[in-house]
Amino acid sequence: MTSLPALPTPKKLGLVIDLDTCVGCHACVVNCKEWNTGGYGAALSDQDPYGAEVSGAWLNRVHSFEVVPDGEVVGEAGEARIVHFPKSCLHCENAPCVTVCPTGASYKRADDGIVLVEEDKCIGCGLCAWACPYGAREMDLAAGVMKKCTLCIDRIYNETLEETDRTPACVRTCPANARHFGDLGDPESEVSKLVAERGGIDLMPEQGTRPVNKYLPPRQRKPLSASAGLLPEDTSDATGLFGWLDKMLDRI
Amino acid sequence: MHPAPSIILFTTLSGLGYGLAAMLGLGLLDPAHIATKLAHVVALALISGGLLSSTAHLGNPQRAWRALSQWRSSWLSREGVMAIATFVPLTWSAWLAVIEGRYFWLPGLLGTAMSLLTVFCTAMIYASLKSVQAWHTRLTPTCYLLFAIAGGLMIAVFVAACSGAVDRLLPAGALAALAAAWAVKVKWRMRMRELAPLSTQESATGLGYLGSVRLFERPHMTENYLTREMGFRVGRKHAAKLWKIAVSFGAVLPTLLLLVLIVSGQGGMPGASIAGLALLAFATGLLAERWLFFAEARHAVMNYYGG
Numbered sequence: 001m002t003s004l005p006a007l008p009t010p011k012k013l014g015l016v017i018d019l020d021t022c023v024g025c026h027a028c029v030v031n032c033k034e035w036n037t038g039g040y041g042a043a044l045s046d047q048d049p050y051g052a053e054v055s056g057a058w059l060n061r062v063h064s065f066e067v068v069p070d071g072e073v074v075g076e077a078g079e080a081r082i083v084h085f086p087k088s089c090l091h092c093e094n095a096p097c098v099t100v101c102p103t104g105a106s107y108k109r110a111d112d113g114i115v116l117v118e119e120d121k122c123i124g125c126g127l128c129a130w131a132c133p134y135g136a137r138e139m140d141l142a143a144g145v146m147k148k149c150t151l152c153i154d155r156i157y158n159e160t161l162e163e164t165d166r167t168p169a170c171v172r173t174c175p176a177n178a179r180h181f182g183d184l185g186d187p188e189s190e191v192s193k194l195v196a197e198r199g200g201i202d203l204m205p206e207q208g209t210r211p212v213n214k215y216l217p218p219r220q221r222k223p224l225s226a227s228a229g230l231l232p233e234d235t236s237d238a239t240g241l242f243g244w245l246d247k248m249l250d251r252i
Numbered sequence: 253m254h255p256a257p258s259i260i261l262f263t264t265l266s267g268l269g270y271g272l273a274a275m276l277g278l279g280l281l282d283p284a285h286i287a288t289k290l291a292h293v294v295a296l297a298l299i300s301g302g303l304l305s306s307t308a309h310l311g312n313p314q315r316a317w318r319a320l321s322q323w324r325s326s327w328l329s330r331e332g333v334m335a336i337a338t339f340v341p342l343t344w345s346a347w348l349a350v351i352e353g354r355y356f357w358l359p360g361l362l363g364t365a366m367s368l369l370t371v372f373c374t375a376m377i378y379a380s381l382k383s384v385q386a387w388h389t390r391l392t393p394t395c396y397l398l399f400a401i402a403g404g405l406m407i408a409v410f411v412a413a414c415s416g417a418v419d420r421l422l423p424a425g426a427l428a429a430l431a432a433a434w435a436v437k438v439k440w441r442m443r444m445r446e447l448a449p450l451s452t453q454e455s456a457t458g459l460g461y462l463g464s465v466r467l468f469e470r471p472h473m474t475e476n477y478l479t480r481e482m483g484f485r486v487g488r489k490h491a492a493k494l495w496k497i498a499v500s501f502g503a504v505l506p507t508l509l510l511l512v513l514i515v516s517g518q519g520g521m522p523g524a525s526i527a528g529l530a531l532l533a534f535a536t537g538l539l540a541e542r543w544l545f546f547a548e549a550r551h552a553v554m555n556y557y558g559g
Contacts, residue, residue, distance in 0.1 A: 002322045002324075002325045002326055003324055003325045019458075019459075026471075029471070053474055053475070054474055055472075055474050055475060055476050055477070056476075057477065058471075058472075058476070061471035061472070062471055063467065063469070063470065063471050063556050063557075064467075064468040064469040065453070065457055065459060065465050065466065065467060065468055066465070066466045066467075066468040067459045067462045067463045067464070067465050067466075068463045068464055068466070069462060069463035069464075070463060070464070072463065079462060079463065080463070081462070082468055083457070083459055085457055085556075087556065096381070096382065096383065098325075099325040099326060100325075100326050100327070100328065100377075100380070100381070101322060101325075101326055102318075102319035102320075102321075102322050102326045102328040102329035102332060103315065103318035103319050103321060103322060103329075104318065104321050104322050105318075121315065121318055122311070122312065122315075123310045123311065123312050123313065123315045123316055123318060123319060124310050124311015124312050125309070125310055125311075125319070125328065126309070126311075126481065127326075127328055127377070129477070129478070129481065130253070130381055130383065130384065130481075130482075130551070131381055131383055132383065132553070133382070133383040133451060133551075133552035133553060134552075134553060134556070135478045135482070135553035135556055135557075138476065138477040138478060139311060139477050139481075140311075141311075141477070143311070144310070144311025144312045145311055145312065146311075201458040202458075203455075203456060203457070203458055204451045204455050204456055204552065204555075205455070206450055206451060206455060207382055207383065207450070207451060207552065208382065215458055217458060217459070217461070217462075218459075218462070
């Protein structure tokens with residue numbers, strides 16, 4: 001059934017991605033492909049994998065953007081910067097990819113809000129990829145079915161895994177802790193608190209998709225001097241020999 | 253957007269086929285004449301050919317029957333359901349004309365209404381996509397419907413001429429439909445060219461508050477499914493030329509030829525030749541118009557790939 005759930009889903013599982021800390025290492029991209037090529041559904045095929053025109057289906061990609069404030073010149077001091085930008089399915093509440101599906105292969109789960117493709121029903125028409133403004137869906141050219149982020153549904157509910165591993169592969173592998181997984185429908189969850197604290201945003205809100213995944217914008221820069229420890233050291237708790245030396249040296 | 257040849261062929265052929273079927277359903281042509289009988293068969297062939305070619309771009313065409321299930325939400329599914337349901341009155345009408353040589357209003361009018369509804373569903377597949385701003389307008393289904401009607405009338409003029417009928421009303425109707433179709437199309441294209449983009453690289457990244465955003469590096473060095481499907485550039489490069497081709501063949505030539513037909517009032521061989529030429533030119537122009545429809549449309553996802 002490709003109608004969206006009639007009621008808001010009780011859980012809204014999703015990701016929170018911190019653009020301030022992402023270093024653009026692509027580890028999440030690689031681990032996503034690694035896990036999902038052997039996980040849910042058809043393997044993620046590559047075409048011409050060792051040739052010049054290699055391409056394939058990936059569920060998570062890292063783009064890099066250059067942001068330049070008005071009047072600034074890249075390379076000079078200022079706010080101009082590179083922002084690494086990981087992007088995968090945002091598991092939208094108002095997912096346009098779901099309602100356009102003619103076969104019922106695309107659906108949004110009523111209990112946790114995860115958007116999935118039932119590959120046995122997918123005819124590979126590609127209309128859902130057209131409907132998604134974010135480019136979250138990519139056709140697997142070998143299997144002829146649409147692939148997308150499953151939020152690692154075969155990890156997060158997998159009781160044969162250690163508890164710490166029951167998060168999406170991209171989150172588990174991120175060395176910068178830039179990716180967070182949780183229930184964004186629960187205002188008391190860690191991810192919801194993070195979004196509230198850092199002013200998490202929706203991508204392309206004007207498309208009316210109401211994404212569940214949130215992005216934490218880069219923090220405002222402050223001059224290096226603001227962070228440098230120029231205050232005198234606090235030595236009031238020094239005792240014994242070092243306490244005596246501290247006092248003596250102060251007197252000189 | 254990448255214009256898949258199968259989809260261009262499908263929308264053009266089935267548009268012409270449904271247009272012809274809609275006109276046949278009105279009973280404008282002599283059902284006893286061999287040309288009209290053939291027209292019924294041609295309409296069904298165009299529609300079936302169009303539908304078959306549309307399955308050519310599927311990854312798993314053997315499951316295409318599943319596409320009939322989601323008519324509650326999906327315009328693609330609605331199109332499939334309507335296409336199959338429309339075969340019922342169309343084959344009924346065709347049977348009556350081909351075998352019994354008569355016209356019956358019930359399957360005729362039903363066929364006309366359902367044919368146009370099917371074309372509307374096809375157009376709504378595109379018009380319903382907010383991610384492709386150029387398509388996301390009521391003008392899209394209006395264009396598709398008017399082009400189908402104009403095409404149907406032009407084939408009807410050809411069929412009437414073949415059956416020897418000297419009729420000025422039918423070519424005049426075709427001319428009016430042609431003018432209406434191109435008027436809406438020009439409006440559609442002007443709207444597209446003047447659109448302020450709904451989404452930008454700033455809104456796509458949420459980084460607009462810092463400054464202007466520019467893609468620094470794509471995720472991968474080579475093309476991927478998205479850039480191939482959504483970032484087609486050949487059509488955009490030649491858009492001005494293609495538009496001229498579409499207008500000259502699809503609008504100017506058929507208009508002149510129809511005018512000749514109206515003024516001269518020729519039936520028989522000369523009339524049929526003129527009408528045939530007009531039809532050929534129109535179909536060529538329509539193919540160019542359909543190619544542009546896809547190739548010129550920009551997809552929101554390209555904001556992540558540098559436009």
